[in-house]
Amino acid sequence: xxxxxxxxxxxxxxxxxxxxxxxxxxxxxxxxxxxxxxxxxxxxxxxxxxxxxxxxxxxxxxxxxxxxxxxxxxxxxxxxxxxxxxxxxxxxxxxxxxxxxxxxxxxxxxxxxxxxxxxxxxxxxxxxxxxxxxxxxxx
Numbered sequence: 001x002x003x004x005x006x007x008x009x010x011x012x013x014x015x016x017x018x019x020x021x022x023x024x025x026x027x028x029x030x031x032x033x034x035x036x037x038x039x040x041x042x043x044x045x046x047x048x049x050x051x052x053x054x055x056x057x058x059x060x061x062x063x064x065x066x067x068x069x070x071x072x073x074x075x076x077x078x079x080x081x082x083x084x085x086x087x088x089x090x091x092x093x094x095x096x097x098x099x100x101x102x103x104x105x106x107x108x109x110x111x112x113x114x115x116x117x118x119x120x121x122x123x124x125x126x127x128x129x130x131x132x133x134x135x136x137x138x139x
Contacts, residue, residue, distance in 0.1 A: 001082065002058040005031045006049065006066030008088075012036065016063075030054070046072040053078055063087045 007013040011034035020029060032049055034040065040048070046069050053073075057080045062070030067089025074084050 002028045002030055002054045002056050004049075004053070004058050004060045005029060006060060006062040006070055007032065007034065008064035008066065011065075042068055042072065045069050049073060050076060050078070054080065056080060057082050059083045059085065061085045061087060062089055064089055067091060 005013060005016050005019075008015065013031035013033045016031055020031070023029060030052070032052060034045055034048065049069060050073060059082055060070045060073065062084060064087070067086045068091055070084045070086065070089075071091055074081065
């Protein structure tokens with residue numbers, strides 16, 4: 001059985017590297033990467049993943065942003081899909097106003113700006129995160 005890993009918002013799947021290093025080598029794992037050179041919506045990303053699904057039995061592990069994509073794939077009922085595992089995911093955008101703001105900015109600008117810690121804490125991590133955690137993760 002294959003395990004299909006769908007990445008979070010970074011879209012590359014590179015953040016799965018530490019996880020992959022812990023898995024037994026006999027597992028057949030496919031990490032999906034989304035195109036980074038174009039802006040694609042959920043519908044387009046769902047079609048992209050559907051085209052990459054194996055002919056063997058498989059499990060989808062959807063992290064964060066990809067949860068909705070995995071949900072949409074589940075609605076297609078691929079015959080070989082056995083399970084979907086949602087990891088730190090959501091089916092609705094928890095901060096829709098924030099996304100609308102970022103959609104107004106060019107992607108190149110977003111990648112160049114340094115995001116203040118207070119912004120990361122408030123809008124991306126949640127108000128209950130410990131300051132010591134934030135300082136150790138984002139220095």
